[in-house]
Amino acid sequence: MKLHFYQSELDKHIESYTLTNEQLQFTGIPKESIEFSKTEGNHYPILALENDQFVTFFALHTCEGVEPYSNNANAILIRTFSTAFHHQRKGYAKQALLLIPEFVTEHFVGINEIILAVNVKNEPAQALYIKCGFVDNGVRVMGSRGELIVLSYYL
Numbered sequence: 001m002k003l004h005f006y007q008s009e010l011d012k013h014i015e016s017y018t019l020t021n022e023q024l025q026f027t028g029i030p031k032e033s034i035e036f037s038k039t040e041g042n043h044y045p046i047l048a049l050e051n052d053q054f055v056t057f058f059a060l061h062t063c064e065g066v067e068p069y070s071n072n073a074n075a076i077l078i079r080t081f082s083t084a085f086h087h088q089r090k091g092y093a094k095q096a097l098l099l100i101p102e103f104v105t106e107h108f109v110g111i112n113e114i115i116l117a118v119n120v121k122n123e124p125a126q127a128l129y130i131k132c133g134f135v136d137n138g139v140r141v142m143g144s145r146g147e148l149i150v151l152s153y154y155l
Contacts, residue, residue, distance in 0.1 A: 001055070001095045003103045006034055006045035016054065018085045027082045030057040040065075043079075046103075048096040055087040056096040060104065062111075068141060069150045070115050076108055078116040081125075097132040101155055112155050117141065117148035126151075 014030055030045065037043040042063040048056035058081040066075045078100065083093045104111050116134065118125050126149060130136070134151035141148050 001048055001050045001092065001099065003096065003099055004047045004049060005107075006037070006047060014054070016084075028080045030080070030082075033057070033059045033080045048092065048099070050087075050092060050095075053087070054084065055090075055092040056081075056083045058082070058096070058100075060108070062108070066115065069117055069139070070113070070152075072113050072115075074110055075113040075115050075152075076104055076111045078114060081116065093128060094132060097129070101133075101153060105155060114153040114155065115150055117143060117150050119143070119145055120147045120149055 014034065030047075033043075034045045037045050037059065040061075042061060042065060044060045046058050046060060047054055048058075059079045061077040061079050065079065066072070066077045069075075069077060081093070081097075083096075100114060104114055114134075116129065118129060120140075129151050132153075134153045136149060136151055139150035141150060
């Protein structure tokens with residue numbers, strides 16, 4: 001698996017990425033995140049490709065994107081993390097999460113913490129994030145889809 005910053009050449013993959021209604025309770029679709037990044041300079045859509053198949057998507061957000069979740073000016077936020085429906089339960093989400101720290105270190109100078117916010121009702125995602133090294137420091141915030149648990153991964 002390789003992580004790629006979104007580029008328009010990857011649009012062919014975007015249209016085939018499907019999420020279930022259950023997934024959409026907790027996350028957004030890649031196309032919307034990509035559109036948002038065109039107006040937000042500190043929002044970076046990332047595609048995880050496995051053998052030229054688009055399997056996992058997320059965005060990395062710095063600066064004002066982090067502010068609702070952390071006071072750390074050197075943190076980066078993972079947003080809109082998902083795995084395409086047809087690729088779920090194959091280990092791709094875990095694989096992508098394990099690649100993120102090295103990717104962030106390589107491409108974002110000075111970042112010392114990766115954070116994400118997960119809905120309290122999304123227990124499978126919480127378990128996966130913790131298994132991949134994220135820690136729960138007890139921070140909770142309200143999001144548009146309910147209460148969120150803020151998890152941290154320290155670099």
